[in-house]
Amino acid sequence: xxxxxxxxxxxxxxxxxxxxxxxxxxxxxxxxxxxxxxxxxxxxxxxxxxxxxxxxxxxxxxxxxxxxxxxxxxxxxxxxxxxxxxxxxxxxxxxxxxxxxxxxxxxxxxxxxxxxxxxxxxxxxxxxxxxxxxxxxxxxxxxxxxxxxxx
Amino acid sequence: xxxxxxxxxxxxxxxxxxxxxxxxxxxxxxxxxxxxxxxxxxxxxxxxxxxxxxxxxxxxxxxxxxxxxxxxxxxxxxxxxxxxxxxxxxxxxxxxxxxxxxxxxxxxxxxxxxxxxxxxxxxxxxxxxxxxxxxxxxxxxxxxxxxxxxxxxxxxxxxxxxxxxxxxxxxxxxxxxxxxxxxxxxxxxxxxxxxxxxxxxxxxxxxxxxxxxxxxxxxxxxx
Ligand SMILES: [Zn+2]
Numbered sequence: 001x002x003x004x005x006x007x008x009x010x011x012x013x014x015x016x017x018x019x020x021x022x023x024x025x026x027x028x029x030x031x032x033x034x035x036x037x038x039x040x041x042x043x044x045x046x047x048x049x050x051x052x053x054x055x056x057x058x059x060x061x062x063x064x065x066x067x068x069x070x071x072x073x074x075x076x077x078x079x080x081x082x083x084x085x086x087x088x089x090x091x092x093x094x095x096x097x098x099x100x101x102x103x104x105x106x107x108x109x110x111x112x113x114x115x116x117x118x119x120x121x122x123x124x125x126x127x128x129x130x131x132x133x134x135x136x137x138x139x140x141x142x143x144x145x146x147x148x149x150x151x
Numbered sequence: 152x153x154x155x156x157x158x159x160x161x162x163x164x165x166x167x168x169x170x171x172x173x174x175x176x177x178x179x180x181x182x183x184x185x186x187x188x189x190x191x192x193x194x195x196x197x198x199x200x201x202x203x204x205x206x207x208x209x210x211x212x213x214x215x216x217x218x219x220x221x222x223x224x225x226x227x228x229x230x231x232x233x234x235x236x237x238x239x240x241x242x243x244x245x246x247x248x249x250x251x252x253x254x255x256x257x258x259x260x261x262x263x264x265x266x267x268x269x270x271x272x273x274x275x276x277x278x279x280x281x282x283x284x285x286x287x288x289x290x291x292x293x294x295x296x297x298x299x300x301x302x303x304x305x306x307x308x309x310x311x312x313x314x315x316x317x318x319x320x321x322x323x324x325x326x327x328x329x330x331x332x333x334x335x336x337x338x339x340x341x342x343x344x345x346x347x348x349x350x351x352x353x354x355x356x357x358x359x360x361x362x363x364x365x366x367x368x369x370x371x372x373x374x
Contacts, residue, residue, distance in 0.1 A: 010352040017326055019333055019348075046359045051304045053328050055211035062203030065210070065224070069202050069231045070195075 005029045007036050016043055183247055190238055198238075201247065202231050209251050215328050216259035216321055217266075218309050226262060230255045253339045256321060260340070263317035270313075303369075311361035315354050322347055323354035 007015065007026050014020050020027055030036050189197030209230055213223035230251055237250070312320045318340070325331045325339075333351065337344045 009356065010348060013352055013355050014333075014348060017333075017351075043355075043359075046362060047327070047355070049304075049362060050327070050358070051308055053215045053324075055214050057207035057210055061210060062206040065206040065227060065231065066199045066202040068224075068228050069235070070199065072228065072232055073235060 002035055003033075006033060007039075012036070012039055012043055015040065016047065180246070187238070187241060187247075198235060201234075205231075205248060205251055208248065209255050212252065212255050212329065213259060216256065216324050217262055218312070222262065226255060226258045229258055256325065256339050260317045260321050263320060267313075267317060304365075307361065307365045308358070311358050314357055314361070316350075319350045319354040319357075322350045323358070326351055 005025075007029065011020065011026050015027065015030065030040065186197050186201050190201070206227065209227040210220075210223050213226040213230075214220060217223055217226065233254055234247070234251060241247075241250075312323070315323065322336055322340070325336050326333060331339075333344055333347050336342075337347045340347070
């Protein structure tokens with residue numbers, strides 16, 4: 001019969017994975033309790049039935065991956081130049097507009113502020129394009145779903 | 152008369168202080184440092200070498216975590232791209248393999264989370280008899296080792312893993328299949344060890360229930 005020292009299911013699992021210290025009192029209990037011993041062997045039996053997930057990488061996988069990564073890096077570098085151009089034009093137009101419309105005493109301060117082009121470029125660089133858009137789309141859908149479900 | 156070979160005292164001290172098993176690790180570390188130096192000096196081939204060296208392990212880990220070869224390769228690619236972005240800040244306080252392991256694991260959790268949301272939305276829109284989109288995306292035909300494993304057992308395992316939260320699934324895979332200690336898993340995922348233990352417990356309990364149900368249904372079919 002189970003007694004108060006019998007291990008919880010979580011502790012049995014920790015024992016199975018060798019996550020209990022050897023001098024732990026729960027380990028001593030296991031050595032003396034036929035019931036817990038039986039529970040451990042049932043757990044061992046179940047987990048031993050799980051299929052293996054052995055992965056064999058083919059010889060050319062590294063070369064293919066290096067080519068894929070390289071292609072993405074080159075694409076990113078290529079996208080930088082138009083982004084830089086567009087950002088610089090936008091920034092220049094913005095500065096001109098601000099300069100024309102701002103009052104005289106604020107002109108010096110405006111023209112001395114950090115170039116906005118840099119901020120725009122770093123945003124573009126940090127943005128994981130597809131994942132970001134996919135997440136946005138999913139978020140919209142999830143919001144819709146939770147509204148309908150009343151979650 | 153043979154001359155006695157004298158080892159300089161300093162060299163002898165260094166050799167004595169290194170456990171024999173540390174040699175491969177020390178060599179790997181210095182090789183890694185040399186590669187990083189090449190990359191920092193603008194040698195693109197250095198990064199290519201780095202990718203080639205780590206691809207097998209990264210794809211293997213990603214495949215065990217997400218169960219699909221194509222998705223595993225996409226995750227690996229993303230991990231390498233992030234590594235490339237992080238290289239200028241790489242101080243050498245952690246090994247590249249550790250960094251990649253951690254990043255791939257986190258990317259896999261995000262991926263599995265998105266996959267669960269997609270499935271939830273799909274079943275909300277369709278009737279429940281429609282095939283699971285994730286089942287359609289799986290590639291059991293590409294599972295290495297299929298000759299030796301029962302496809303059905305693999306399918307049951309994958310199906311059961313999908314019932315877990317993405318975090319539970321990853322924690323179970325890292326502990327059971329990767330043999331990673333819970334403390335390290337906690338460090339990789341930025342969680343408390345107690346939380347990791349609780350997730351592992353729930354994962355194992357769910358898997359055992361599903362496997363028992365699967366065995367029961369197989370027994371009934373065979374009668
Ligand atoms: Zn007991």
